[in-house]
Amino acid sequence: MTKPLSGTELKRLHRSWRRQGDLRLALILDGVQNPFNVGSIFRSAAAYRTEQIWMVPPTVELPSPKVAKTALGCERLVSTQLAPNGPAAVTEAKAAGFTTVAVELTEAASPLFRLPLSGPICLVLGHEERGVKADTLAVVDHIGFLPLVGKVGSLNVAHATTAALAEASRQFWSSLPEGSDTSER
Numbered sequence: 001m002t003k004p005l006s007g008t009e010l011k012r013l014h015r016s017w018r019r020q021g022d023l024r025l026a027l028i029l030d031g032v033q034n035p036f037n038v039g040s041i042f043r044s045a046a047a048y049r050t051e052q053i054w055m056v057p058p059t060v061e062l063p064s065p066k067v068a069k070t071a072l073g074c075e076r077l078v079s080t081q082l083a084p085n086g087p088a089a090v091t092e093a094k095a096a097g098f099t100t101v102a103v104e105l106t107e108a109a110s111p112l113f114r115l116p117l118s119g120p121i122c123l124v125l126g127h128e129e130r131g132v133k134a135d136t137l138a139v140v141d142h143i144g145f146l147p148l149v150g151k152v153g154s155l156n157v158a159h160a161t162t163a164a165l166a167e168a169s170r171q172f173w174s175s176l177p178e179g180s181d182t183s184e185r
Helices: 005-019 035-047 065-071 086-095 157-174
Strands: 025-030 049-058 079-080 100-105 123-125 141-145
Touching: 005 100, 025 035, 025 086, 025 157, 035 049, 049 086, 049 123, 065 086, 086 100, 086 123, 100 157
Parallel strands: 025 049, 025 123, 049 079, 100 123, 100 141
Antiparallel strands: none
């Protein structure tokens, strides 16, 4: 029978994965207006060591008490920058060395697991109902979607962000040499 990890063991496990290599992730929030979604996104971003979030109006501006309520302090753990629009944010992300991938349901989208997400990746997420703006979609490197096979055809933007961050992390770790996933438990 296995037992849950203690707090110390959990910290060691996560530290061992942080040491696996230079996983670089960033986000662009292209008009994500619900502050509770933005807060949840910050929490997931901090958990996956996202280094930068570009916030495109009308994304909720920080500080915000409603963002803080769901972020639980994580909004302080990720660098943020206000961008005037989506294309400007994409340009800045590319200049910082990121490949940009919009998470959006379009005819041109590929399943996220088929896109090359193992390098420095900046995921672009849009408004909860309207998605990523067309002018932003026109300048990203790739457009991907999360295949959903259940009875619901889309996810809340915060959940979609978490799933996309997890997929990018999985691809990064899968690209590492065999045997580099040992932990120091």
